[in-house]
Amino acid sequence: MSIKATRTGIVLRPDPTRVLFRPFELGSSTRTLKIIARVGSMTDEEADKKLNEVIREFGGRHHKLERFLLQRFEQIKPHLLTDEPLELDRKLLLGAYFTMEYSLESAALFNPSMIWHPDQTNVPPGYKRFILSLRATGEGHVSSISFRMGYIDEEGQIVLRKPSRYVTAPEIVPDQRFKRVQFERKLYELRLENSIQEKMMTGLGEEFTLAELEAQVRRISAQYRYNAEYETIAAGLTALARSNYEIDFDDDLSLDERCIFPTSPNETNGIEDARFVQFTDDNGDVTYYATYTAYNGRVTFPQLLETKDFTHFRVSTLSGAEVSNKGMALFPRKINGKYAMISRQDGENIYLMYSDDLYIWQTKELLLKPTHHWEYVQLGNCGSPIETEAGWLVLSHGVGPMRKYAIGAFLLDLNDPGKVLGRLTEPLLSPDENEREGYVPNVVYSCGGVVHGRELIIPYAMADYASSFATVNVDELLAELTGTIKPELTQAVVV
Incomplete structure (x- = not known):
């Protein structure tokens, strides 16, 4: 008998009263x-x-x-x-x-990602505070990142804090330094590397600022005024630079009052499906990363968001031969000295990637193909892998007949994630009659869950409109995935 997730009945709906001011x-x-x-x-x-x-x-x-x-x-x-x-x-x-x-969430509030709050002070014994990021969609179908907070109580119940009436976008800090080698590599991928680009970057050092780049572009462009090719390259150079920036929120703002709104040229039509993960480096330092999709109305750009405190964020463009499509999800630590990522470059299969550089991804290896009836159309991840003693637990999504999305799971070897130890043949969660109707019918989808005690908590979207939570016992799930693990011997590693 296949294992199923248990719905909590909690429903988080979009609130049109949460407005911010915009130009x-x-x-x-x-x-x-x-x-x-x-x-x-x-x-x-x-x-x-x-x-x-x-x-x-x-x-x-x-x-x-x-x-x-x-x-x-x-x-x-x-x-x-x-x-x-x-x-x-x-x-x-x-x-x-x-x-x-x-009104940033007037149309939808969906595709949630759940992580533990970096501040667990003054939390009662048995409780744990969490952050929920969500894709908020408003007028013009422009998506941004909204936050909610809550806690899990000693009985495992999920309690969401009522959000503030206020919401504020951050201050933008565009004038950061760029490494020339990485910048030129991305220009090559965007097909903007040519003699004109070389001329516009002449005189810039191995590192340069946005102001220095724009001043050089203006000087060269002025010499070739009304030349369409020069104007195109100039626009491409500055657009790429402006897609790498930093943002700051006022310290006195509550986390649920903070909104990461599209800022760069790559994001004009939205920031989509942020997959947050608490990443622990080899030296013990913790950074919160989120891979997300920037969309300009024509092309999608995989990008990376990083923060230590959810007050100051850095936004970076990912580059490399295998940076494409949607749904990249970072492992929560390095594996054998390398960064690792779950991905789906071809829109159909799940791949595994390794890299020495967090921002450059050059290779991939095939991990899973659509195999079961409910995933014949395509596979993808539902957030970053979760470490357990039995292996890396990965939530997945599959698309079947009538473009119906369902959530499944698979298990990877801890030391060699290229080895698949187990895979569900039936979904954990499929849309029921209360979840089918919405902006996009017949969809349940998640951008990442957490393990608390013996329970896997799955925040998930319903029909690309609202969000909810489901739970599943970790021991039962791992036993189902492997068919050999005794539940009493399995322990999830909670970080």
Whole structure:
């Protein structure tokens, strides 16, 4: 008899009241000038009345609204026709006319990834605090990363904390340093390496900043103005550089008030399906990584998010011959001195990758093909492998008839993950009648679970709309996977 996961009945639905402010971009300098002129024509009394109305209506919905309005003013300031100084209130009002609210999860809140919170202080005995990351989707089907927090109590019950009413995007820090060798390797993969690119990068050192690159690109582009080929290469160079950046949240923001919103040119249509993992280096240092898919409306880009504290994040473009498609998931530690990743380059099979460099992946080996009826269309992972004494436990997804997604599992050897020790022939979880209806029908999907005590906790999405949790006994699951392991002898390694 095949093992099945037990549903908790918890449902986490999208909340349209969670809004953040975003730049309101008109895409037309003429319209921008007209709006500035209209605001300039207002009397001081009219301007004060309108600004007070804005603060009264929107101030309670956001943290630090005035700071953002001033930032927006500075961004549209180059459109002003004179250097005549403006009063603070007039600057705030102009900023408000070029700001909008965005409901980041108005359409969906799905594809969750669960990890243990780095701060377990003041947690009662038997309890454990966790972080849940989710793919939040709003207007225009733009996806971002949203966070929730909760804990597992001494009886194994999942308790979600009610999120804050507020949500805030981070400050962007684009001016980091780039290694020339890695940068040029990615240019080659993007087919942007040619004589024009070489000319634009002439004079840059082995390491350079975004500002240095953009200054050099401007100098060369000015010599070949109106040359379409030069403009294309210039845009590609700066887009790649801007896809590698850092972000900072204010320390006083609760984690559930933080939202990682698309920032770079590669992410204009969204940040999708972050798979978080607590990675422990050989020296014991812990870093939280997330592989995710950046989408610009035409092409997907596998990227890497990393943080120590969920306040400061670094975003990096992955490169290498085998960096392609979606669904890359990092192992939580090195294996035989190398980084390891589960992947699916061909959209159909599951592969295993190794690398000496976290950001460069050149090779892959076939691990699993679609074999059972519920996975004949394609296979993929549902998050990073989980270490147990019996092997690496990997949640998987399979797609069958009528594009129905189900969650399964397989087990890999600890020292040689290329060896498959066991694989479920039937899914752990398939969409039931309450989970079939949504944005994408007939889908259950996860981006990563955790082991707590003797239970595997699987956060999962329902029909690409809402999220829930299911559990399965680890001993029973491992016994099912191997057919030989005695449950009383198996112990999950909880980190």
